[in-house]
Amino acid sequence: MxxxxxxxxxxxxxxxxxxxxxxxxxxxxxxxxxCAAAGLxxxxxxxxxxxxxxxxxxxxxxxAALGEGDTPEQHLDDTLxxxxxxxxxxxxxxxxxxxxxxxxxxxxxxxxxDTTDSGDIxxxxxxxxxxxxxxxxxGDATGAEISRALVEAVREAALHTIENALVLDLLxxxxxRTAGVSLHVMGEGQHDGVGAVRAPSVVLATGGMxxxxxxxxxxxxxxxxxxxxxxxxxxxxxxxxxxxxxPTVLFxxxxxEGQQPLVSEAVRGEGAHLVDADGVRFMLGQHELAELAPRxxxxxxxxxxxxxxxxxxxxxxxxxxxxxxxxQRFPTILAACRSHGIDPVTEPxxxxxxxxxxSGGVRTDLRGRTTVPGLYACGEVACTGVHGxxxxxxxxxxxxxxxxxxxxxxxxxxxxxxxxxxxxSRDADDLVPLLAPEARTxxxxxxxxxxxxxxxxxxxxxxxxxxxxxxxxxxxxxxxxGAKAVVPGVDAWEVTNLLLVSRVLVAAARDRxxxxxxxxxxxxxxxxxxHGRRHLxxxxxxxxxxxxxxxETAAFPPVRPSD
Ligand code: SIN
Numbered sequence: 001m002x003x004x005x006x007x008x009x010x011x012x013x014x015x016x017x018x019x020x021x022x023x024x025x026x027x028x029x030x031x032x033x034x035c036a037a038a039g040l041x042x043x044x045x046x047x048x049x050x051x052x053x054x055x056x057x058x059x060x061x062x063x064a065a066l067g068e069g070d071t072p073e074q075h076l077d078d079t080l081x082x083x084x085x086x087x088x089x090x091x092x093x094x095x096x097x098x099x100x101x102x103x104x105x106x107x108x109x110x111x112x113x114d115t116t117d118s119g120d121i122x123x124x125x126x127x128x129x130x131x132x133x134x135x136x137x138x139g140d141a142t143g144a145e146i147s148r149a150l151v152e153a154v155r156e157a158a159l160h161t162i163e164n165a166l167v168l169d170l171l172x173x174x175x176x177r178t179a180g181v182s183l184h185v186m187g188e189g190q191h192d193g194v195g196a197v198r199a200p201s202v203v204l205a206t207g208g209m210x211x212x213x214x215x216x217x218x219x220x221x222x223x224x225x226x227x228x229x230x231x232x233x234x235x236x237x238x239x240x241x242x243x244x245x246x247p248t249v250l251f252x253x254x255x256x257e258g259q260q261p262l263v264s265e266a267v268r269g270e271g272a273h274l275v276d277a278d279g280v281r282f283m284l285g286q287h288e289l290a291e292l293a294p295r296x297x298x299x300x301x302x303x304x305x306x307x308x309x310x311x312x313x314x315x316x317x318x319x320x321x322x323x324x325x326x327x328q329r330f331p332t333i334l335a336a337c338r339s340h341g342i343d344p345v346t347e348p349x350x351x352x353x354x355x356x357x358x359s360g361g362v363r364t365d366l367r368g369r370t371t372v373p374g375l376y377a378c379g380e381v382a383c384t385g386v387h388g389x390x391x392x393x394x395x396x397x398x399x400x401x402x403x404x405x406x407x408x409x410x411x412x413x414x415x416x417x418x419x420x421x422x423x424x425s426r427d428a429d430d431l432v433p434l435l436a437p438e439a440r441t442x443x444x445x446x447x448x449x450x451x452x453x454x455x456x457x458x459x460x461x462x463x464x465x466x467x468x469x470x471x472x473x474x475x476x477x478x479x480x481x482g483a484k485a486v487v488p489g490v491d492a493w494e495v496t497n498l499l500l501v502s503r504v505l506v507a508a509a510r511d512r513x514x515x516x517x518x519x520x521x522x523x524x525x526x527x528x529x530x531h532g533r534r535h536l537x538x539x540x541x542x543x544x545x546x547x548x549x550x551x552e553t554a555a556f557p558p559v560r561p562s563d
Pocket of ligand 1: 264357
């Protein structure tokens with residue numbers, strides 16, 4: 001094993017496979033199904049139940065040029081504009097050209113999308129799209145339907161799945177090539193406690209890291225485990241400073257923490273208005289698309305208005321939809337609002353931005369390969385270059401689908417032989433000291449205050465200091481003769497992952513001294529194209545601190561020098 005790793009017991013059990021897929025959202029299950037269909041012995045490892053990841057929570061839909069008159073070229077244009085000069089154009093072109101057929105294959109797999117009276121796929125609009133190109137299911141339950149279809153297909157294909165399993169670290173062979181993962185399984189009988197899945201190809205599809213902030217649309221499992229694993233294994237990550245804050249999250253109070261209910265962009269796509277407490281439509285005049293401007297612009301517009309008015313939230317007014325449209329088109333959101341005492345049929349919905357999507361992640365090429373041989377990444381954990389500085393709404397399910405298929409094709413073609421993981425070093429220098437589970441709230445508050453929707457050099461410096469103090473404390477406790485050392489366990493591993501990804505995110509955000517996309521620096525309000533049209537690539541240095549370097553252009557260099 002190369003790199004550093006979490007303090008954890010030695011694996012007590014092991015199984016062998018050709019491929020291990022970590023994560024069970026649209027990206028993970030698509031990769032697993034395609035690998036299995038290619039005859040590869042495939043194991044799916046997932047942190048909770050198969051359908052507990054972020055995909056299930058996606059409301060709006062999946063963007064693809066499926067409508068009459070729409071073209072991949074127009075989808076490309078909208079994606080590049082939203083990405084604020086930082087998309088990798090080759091990656092976007094791959095997404096938009098392969099996207100429509102990938103959606104059709106998803107339908108063949110069993111996903112049912114809403115249709116028009118004439119039987120075509122019904123398409124809606126969301127922020128940043130100049131056309132109706134978002135396919136949806138169950139009104140506003142698109143992710144749930146995709147998840148249902150894929151989970152059913154995985155069960156039908158009788159894939160080997162291990163649920164309730166937190167992945168810990170990458171295993172590597174004597175040459176430093178991927179040889180599997182170590183993981184901890186919570187009470188599954190056959191595989192229990194810390195074990196290993198040995199495989200020459202590992203696909204990370206672990207989703208996002210929204211739980212680094214106090215309030216997020218992400219489910220509790222989104223603790224950045226895949227990015228943290230990749231960093232410890234020596235992989236490069238990129239664009240981590242670009243955290244997308246969803247503009248319209250149901251406001252449940254300034255102190256409300258954890259997963260918050262999303263109010264889909266599609267509600268604005270169907271004609272809802274953003275208003276302040278006086279009923280003024282404040283997005284008019286700020287952008288030609290008003291409420292349907294790209295997400296970063298709407299989030300900034302709301303935040304700015306909240307500051308001007310000294311308000312904790314704004315309102316989304318869709319009373320004019322009427323009860324029938326609310327019930328048919330947005331049943332999930334209607335139920336969520338009503339369960340919190342708000343009736344969108346008769347009153348405007350209080351909304352405020354909350355952390356939603358990590359546009360950055362583990363850097364990959366167009367085949368989903370990371371900088372570590374044999375390690376792949378797709379979905380939110382990955383940074384393919386598609387999203388640039390700001391993801392276009394509903395491009396993420398599509399990205400998961402398209403790049404998962406590409407990864408499966410690459411593995412099926414390469415068919416690397418199985419190798420033996422190298423003996424794990426027990427050298428204390430190679431072990432990452434664990435944080436006490438109680439540090440979770442401190443990390444989330446530090447990140448929300450210092451690296452949230454509004455950032456500045458000062459706020460980021462304060463956040464960095466707070467995070468480094470936690471890092472030093474954990475190291476000191478681990479060295480202090482074991483008495484104070486934190487006992488390994490799921491909560492401690494998760495919070496240690498949260499700290500690592502937070503430190504890297506803050507390091508990148510400090511380095512990006514401009515405002516671009518969803519990275520908003522109050523002290524640097526302008527975009528600096530001379531220096532900023534580059535990606536910040538980060539890896540963990542020998543002293544375990546984040547080392548940031550810039551790419552030459554907005555296109556990613558190859559992940560392997562030999563390519
Ligand atoms: C939404 O429905 O607004 C979320 C869609 C997305 O994040 O792409």
